[in-house]
Amino acid sequence: MNIKTVFVLFISIAFMSCTKSIVFNEELHKNNFHRQKVGKSSRDLLACDKYGALKIEVQYMPGFKPDEEAILNLKNFLYDHLHKPDGITIEMKQIKASKDSILSLNDIVAIETASRKKFTTAKEIAVYVLYTNGLFIDDKMLGYAYLNTSVVVFGKNVWENSNAYKKPGRSHLETKILQHEIGHLLGLVNVDAPPQAKGKKDRGKHCSNKQCLMYHLIDTEAPPGVLFKKELPKLGKECLQDLVAYGGQ
Numbered sequence: 001m002n003i004k005t006v007f008v009l010f011i012s013i014a015f016m017s018c019t020k021s022i023v024f025n026e027e028l029h030k031n032n033f034h035r036q037k038v039g040k041s042s043r044d045l046l047a048c049d050k051y052g053a054l055k056i057e058v059q060y061m062p063g064f065k066p067d068e069e070a071i072l073n074l075k076n077f078l079y080d081h082l083h084k085p086d087g088i089t090i091e092m093k094q095i096k097a098s099k100d101s102i103l104s105l106n107d108i109v110a111i112e113t114a115s116r117k118k119f120t121t122a123k124e125i126a127v128y129v130l131y132t133n134g135l136f137i138d139d140k141m142l143g144y145a146y147l148n149t150s151v152v153v154f155g156k157n158v159w160e161n162s163n164a165y166k167k168p169g170r171s172h173l174e175t176k177i178l179q180h181e182i183g184h185l186l187g188l189v190n191v192d193a194p195p196q197a198k199g200k201k202d203r204g205k206h207c208s209n210k211q212c213l214m215y216h217l218i219d220t221e222a223p224p225g226v227l228f229k230k231e232l233p234k235l236g237k238e239c240l241q242d243l244v245a246y247g248g249q
């Protein structure tokens with residue numbers, strides 16, 4: 001084997017291994033990117049330096065189709081606080097019902113693993129929202145952000161706590177749940193990045209400001225009648241400051 005052959009061989013091996021490693025990384029990215037802790041993708045979701053677009057895949061079980069107005073409110077909330085110049089799209093699809101009326105976190109992750117179709121690609125970050133037909137093991141829970149790009153809404157609980165006497169309208173309640181849980185994915189409160197605003201040390205994962213969207217309780221009481229219709233909660237000053245510090249607006 002002369003030197004020229006060795007050189008050509010070396011080049012081709014280097015090139016092949018390089019290509020191979022790119023393919024491998026893409027696979028790794030696809031398989032593991034959405035398996036991180038809540039808050040880990042706050043910057044990727046808020047800023048546009050890595051991902052210029054956001055896709056939200058909403059899957060729901062029969063009888064629990066998400067409220068159109070709540071989905072629209074979520075989209076507007078995201079356009080208000082994220083930098084996604086290439087757009088935010090939301091896709092909805094029905095999936096088969098779960099036989100279990102009470103779901104554990106493992107059950108929810110198993111449903112996502114079996115059903116989720118949209119994953120983060122080179123330019124677009126993907127978020128998964130699941131509406132279940134059952135309750136969580138903690139049966140007071142309306143929604144839960146459980147992984148860096150995954151949120152669950154407990155359909156049965158939402159239906160039972162809305163559109164009834166002294167209860168809020170479904171669009172109102174669902175809007176609050178969706179925005180609150182996705183707020184956790186955006187890093188609120190103190191979920192991943194260090195707190196930027198003052199006086200937040202012991203707020204845990206929730207905000208101490210009762211008027212803020214990230215307060216720990218989601219109000220399911222509403223005065224009867226349209227005259228007293230409650231305003232949708234917004235992000236308070238401290239949470240807004242955090243979003244800006246993490247790359248949002």
Ligand SMILES: [Zn+2]
Binds near residue numbers: 181184206216
């Ligand atoms: Zn919360």
Ligand SMILES: [Zn+2]
Binds near residue numbers: 215237238239240
């Ligand atoms: Zn707040």
